[in-house]
Amino acid sequence: MKREEIQRLIRIAEEQMSHAYAPYSHFQVGAALLTAGGKVYAGCNIENAAYTPSNCAERTAFFKAVSEGERKFSAICIVGGMNGIAVEYTAPCGVCRQVMMEFCQPETFQIILAVDEENYKVCSLRELFPFGFGPDNLQERDE
Numbered sequence: 001m002k003r004e005e006i007q008r009l010i011r012i013a014e015e016q017m018s019h020a021y022a023p024y025s026h027f028q029v030g031a032a033l034l035t036a037g038g039k040v041y042a043g044c045n046i047e048n049a050a051y052t053p054s055n056c057a058e059r060t061a062f063f064k065a066v067s068e069g070e071r072k073f074s075a076i077c078i079v080g081g082m083n084g085i086a087v088e089y090t091a092p093c094g095v096c097r098q099v100m101m102e103f104c105q106p107e108t109f110q111i112i113l114a115v116d117e118e119n120y121k122v123c124s125l126r127e128l129f130p131f132g133f134g135p136d137n138l139q140e141r142d143e
């Protein structure tokens, strides 16, 4: 991905952080999910008084996109920090990595971890989720 495209996703993820509903952890996260067709779906984390119903920013973005008919994705950018101030990379939790595994090609799907427009790193889903279990594992094969 070009630097300018990455920086655009970072700006969208940063904007989304301000929509985070995180009254319990105070850790605000924004995500910007890029489809193969070039559209961007943004998401924030949404917490809950009962804690377990909380949803991460990444899954909010995926579920918005999938519910609009999207199925192919090329990248996601994540920015997070206490009280909306990003000081280090926020990497997706295990549950979100598993959701990515459902819809993305592990070798080519890019995960952009960003602190700001100048400080980011790009990894593949395979790097963050080696030996992941996905739809391919349920394919029946000829013996």
Ligand SMILES: O=c1ccn([C@H]2C[C@H](O)[C@@H](CO)O2)c(=O)[nH]1
Pocket (backbone or CB within 6 Å): 022, 025, 027, 028, 029, 044, 045, 046, 047, 054, 055, 056, 057, 058, 078, 080, 090, 091, 092, 093
């Ligand atoms: O990659 C991450 C990591 C954490 N969170 C959320 C979940 C919870 O609301 C808060 C603290 O874990 O941050 C995300 O949305 N994405």
Ligand SMILES: [Zn+2]
Pocket (backbone or CB within 6 Å): 056, 057, 058, 059, 092, 093, 094, 095, 096, 097
């Ligand atoms: Zn998560």
